[in-house]
Amino acid sequence: MGKWLIALGLAALAGCASDGLSRLEERALYLQHAGPPVDRFQLFGQLNGWNPLDDHTLVVQTRPNEAYLLQTTGPCQDLDWAPAIAITSLGSQVQARFDRINVLGGGTNVMRVACRIETIRPLDTKAIRAQRAELRKAETSERPAEDAAPTAPDR
Template identity: 35%
Template structure:
C-alpha cells in the first residue's frame, strides 16, 4: 500500500511514520483506560508535535502518544482505526500544520489499514502523578 493513498492531499499536511511497541497490555480495554483516567488533565485544542517517541493502543478509540520523555497525551479518536498485523506497527500521523497536532482537524492511522481516524480530543497525562501513584 502506498502512503499517499492514506493521506488527503494538502500542502500543509504531513505524515510521520514510526515503528513502536503498540500493545494493549493485560486486562480489558475499559480497565486499561480506567488506569489512566485519574491522571488525565483537561483537554487541549492542540499540542506541539514533531515526532512521537512511542505510542500505545489503549482501546479501539484511545491512543497514548509519547512525544518526549515524561510527556504523554491520550488521544480520543472518532472510531476504531488502529488495525495492524503482527509485528511492530507504524503509526501514521496526518497533521495539517507542521509542528502541531490538533483535535478536530488531524488524523491518525496505521500502515496496515486504509482507514484513518479524526482526533476528537487531546488530553495531557500527568506523568509525574501517575508514577507517584504507582509507587504507593
C-alpha cells in the first residue's frame, strides 16, 4: 500500500498577495527559476508548504531552501482553493509520471480524481527570494512619500 504524504494549506509558500504579484506574474517567476525536469525528488516526512499556480501547476516546498515545480497531466479539480493536498508515494521518493496529487478537504462530497505528476523541476529558491526582495524594494521606492509637504497648486 502506498504511503500518503500530506501538506496542509496553512503552511503554504509565500503567496502572491504578500508581494503584490498577480497569479500570472507568480507563475512566470517560478517558471523563470525552474531547472530542467528531473525524474524524482526525495521527501522525508511531510511537505513544508505548497502553492497552486494554476489548475495543473503547483510549487511544493520540501525543506526551507528546497522546492519543486510540479506539473500534472491535466487539471486538478479544486486545487486552487483546497485546504490540503496529499502526494501518493511508495516511499520517500516522489516520481514523475508515477505519483499523484490528491486534493483534500473543502467540505464537499465530490469524488476528485487524483492528478498524475507529469514533470518535476527543481526551483532556485535563493534566486526566487532575491527577485521577490527586488520587487518589494521597487514597489516601496515607487510609492510617494507620505511625509512630503503638499505643493501649492499652479495658478
